[in-house]
Amino acid sequence: MLAPLALALAACAAAEPAVQQEHGPASLEAIGQASGKTAGQLGFAEAQTILRNRSDALQAQKSEAEYRRQTAISDKDLSHPKISFISSMIWGRKEIDLGNLDLGDRISAAADKFPALSNYLDSLGAAARKELTSQSIPLRHTFDLDGPRVALAGTWVLFAGGRIDAKQRASEAAAREASDDYAHKAIQLDAELARKYFMLQLARSVTGLREEALEDEERELRRARGFENAGTISRLERMSVEVNRDKAKRELIMAKTDERVAEASLLRLLRLESVSGLSTPLFVLPNGIGSLKEWQDRALASSPVLAAYGAKREQAEQLVRAAKGAFLPTVSTFGQKNLVKHYLTVMEPNWIAGVSLNLTLFDNKNRRADLSAARAKLAEATSGRLEVENQLKTGVETAWLRTNEYRDQYQLTSSTVRLAEENLRMRESAFANGLSTANEVWDARTKLTGAQIEQKVAAYRFVVAWSELNAATGSMKPFIDSLSEPGRITVR
Numbered sequence: 001m002l003a004p005l006a007l008a009l010a011a012c013a014a015a016e017p018a019v020q021q022e023h024g025p026a027s028l029e030a031i032g033q034a035s036g037k038t039a040g041q042l043g044f045a046e047a048q049t050i051l052r053n054r055s056d057a058l059q060a061q062k063s064e065a066e067y068r069r070q071t072a073i074s075d076k077d078l079s080h081p082k083i084s085f086i087s088s089m090i091w092g093r094k095e096i097d098l099g100n101l102d103l104g105d106r107i108s109a110a111a112d113k114f115p116a117l118s119n120y121l122d123s124l125g126a127a128a129r130k131e132l133t134s135q136s137i138p139l140r141h142t143f144d145l146d147g148p149r150v151a152l153a154g155t156w157v158l159f160a161g162g163r164i165d166a167k168q169r170a171s172e173a174a175a176r177e178a179s180d181d182y183a184h185k186a187i188q189l190d191a192e193l194a195r196k197y198f199m200l201q202l203a204r205s206v207t208g209l210r211e212e213a214l215e216d217e218e219r220e221l222r223r224a225r226g227f228e229n230a231g232t233i234s235r236l237e238r239m240s241v242e243v244n245r246d247k248a249k250r251e252l253i254m255a256k257t258d259e260r261v262a263e264a265s266l267l268r269l270l271r272l273e274s275v276s277g278l279s280t281p282l283f284v285l286p287n288g289i290g291s292l293k294e295w296q297d298r299a300l301a302s303s304p305v306l307a308a309y310g311a312k313r314e315q316a317e318q319l320v321r322a323a324k325g326a327f328l329p330t331v332s333t334f335g336q337k338n339l340v341k342h343y344l345t346v347m348e349p350n351w352i353a354g355v356s357l358n359l360t361l362f363d364n365k366n367r368r369a370d371l372s373a374a375r376a377k378l379a380e381a382t383s384g385r386l387e388v389e390n391q392l393k394t395g396v397e398t399a400w401l402r403t404n405e406y407r408d409q410y411q412l413t414s415s416t417v418r419l420a421e422e423n424l425r426m427r428e429s430a431f432a433n434g435l436s437t438a439n440e441v442w443d444a445r446t447k448l449t450g451a452q453i454e455q456k457v458a459a460y461r462f463v464v465a466w467s468e469l470n471a472a473t474g475s476m477k478p479f480i481d482s483l484s485e486p487g488r489i490t491v492r
Contacts, residue, residue: 044197044280044483047270051193054271058189061182068178072171078164081156086336088149094345098139147343153336161325170318177311183304183474190476194467196266201278202460203259205492206453210252213449217245217442220431224438237438244442280483282459282491284410285466292400295473299396303474306392309385316378323371329359392472399469406462410489413455420448459491 052058157164224241227233267275289295300306335353338344427444430436470479482488 041277041279042275043278044194045480047193047197047266048190048480050270050272051189052186055189058182058185061178061185065175065178065182068171068175072168072175075168075171078167079157081154083152083154086149086151086153090145090147090149090343092145094143094145094347096141096143101137101139143345143347145343145345148340149343150339151336152339153334155332155334157330157332159329159331161328161330163322163325166318166322166325170315170322173311173314173318177308177315180304180308180311184308187304187471187474187476190479191467191471193269194479195464196262196269197278197280198282198460198463200259200262200266201280201282202456203255203262204278205282205456207252207255207259209449209452210248210255213445214245214248214252216445217241217248220428220438220441221245223432227434232434233438241438241442244438247442282456282463283483284407284459284462284489284491285482285485285487286407286411286489287487289400289403289466289469292397295400295469296393296396298475299392299473300389303392303472305388305474306385309381309388313378313381313385316374316381319374320371320378323367323374326360326363326367326370329357331355331357396469396472399465399472402465403462403469406458406465410455410458410462410491413451413458416451417448417455420444420451424448456491459489 221238221241224233224238228235228238263275267273333353333355335351337351338348341350344350424441424444424447427436427441431438431441466482467476467479470476
């Protein structure tokens with residue numbers, strides 16, 4: 001009878017994440033007052049808000065998504081020109097030595113062309129002419145490079161073989177993938193919250209049933225003692241009732257332990273110290289939830305897992321495109337304008353501009369191997385998406401079948417509960433009239449408690465399967481809406 005509850009508690013305990021200390025535990029009273037709700041009463045929607053604000057795993061995924069988004073924004077400017085302000089202080093010398101300029105050869109060549117010059121040279125004395133034609137001029141100069149340099153320089157890549165555009169699109173796809181991963185993580189946490197939140201509801205409900213059973217056994221023991229004193233029943237009969245009371249005590253102790261385990265699991269998930277009440281009860285939706293094909297189509301259309309794999313495939317496609325672009329040339333323009341001209345040498349321009357083409361003939365990387373690796377990554381992403389799609393369909397089908405199964409189980413246990421109630425009423429009446437034994441009454445009460453627990457467990461399993469079905473499709477909105485649906489069956 002307690003096996004379903006014990007298994008569910010064990011599953012929750014196994015799935016419990018390690019507690020992080022970055023967020024200190026907070027009292028639910030403070031959260032309740034801040035939200036305007038009764039202190040200590042925690043609804044599922046409020047628990048969902050707390051979890052999303054406090055989950056370290058979700059915050060880490062959120063930071064990753066923001067990192068990818070900002071990287072994509074940064075990469076958008078890769079296609080724009082780059083302009084730099086350059087300022088420097090230079091010390092140096094530059095010497096130019098062009099040898100000597102021989103005036104004799106130059107004058108003789110000029111005299112042959114110009115008769116007037118030849119007549120002038122003839123009019124000079126021999127000594128003066130020799131002195132003039134033997135002169136040479138040294139062609140040497142030293143440039144002083146000392147001084148500041150201030151310039152504006154710019155480059156603009158006009159064509160890079162598609163590598164810049166591939167980088168930009170890959171960054172955008174990576175940002176979408178991180179965003180989809182964040183959405184998937186949030187949905188997973190919502191499903192985990194549903195398991196633990198309603199497990200605590202179930203455990204507290206079972207504890208209430210055990211308390212009622214113990215009260216009934218205490219009352220029966222008092223009646224049995226009165227009957228024993230009156231001589232209506234034997235001492236052995238009274239002792240049997242006392243044994244049954246002790247069994248009820250042991251079962252209550254086990255139920256309270258299960259409740260503490262479930263409460264600790266929920267509190268650690270939410271980073272809370274305590275919670276006095278849960279305001280969202282277990283429930284069952286009595287009507288149909290739609291066809292399996294509708295849910296599978298919804299999952300294929302909106303699942304963040306599939307969307308993330310689509311983004312992975314886009315990144316792989318751009319990786320192939322960039323690998324192909326490595327074989328193409330890079331064409332860019334460049335320019336520079338010196339703003340301070342006073343210290344410029346004759347070799348330094350006031351401004352310069354041009355166009356460059358860079359074609360790598362031999363690279364220290366194997367570009368063909370890079371292209372093959374990129375194509376393998378694309379094949380991996382394509383196959384991975386198909387596998388996830390198949391797994392998603394299977395998960396939706398399983399959750400859909402379980403949801404319908406547990407709804408039917410809950411509805412079919414109603415007759416068992418009614419029969420057990422009637423059986424207990426008749427046994428108690430017969431025991432009061434001496435027509436039934438204490439063990440028969442205890443057995444009837446045990447069957448009623450078992451039937452009630454079985455019905456509550458079926459409701460819990462329905463809620464968990466229903467949350468997993470919604471999580472598989474990528475949206476928890478139908479689940480959240482069903483928490484307040486007028487036609488739902490609440491289970492207290």
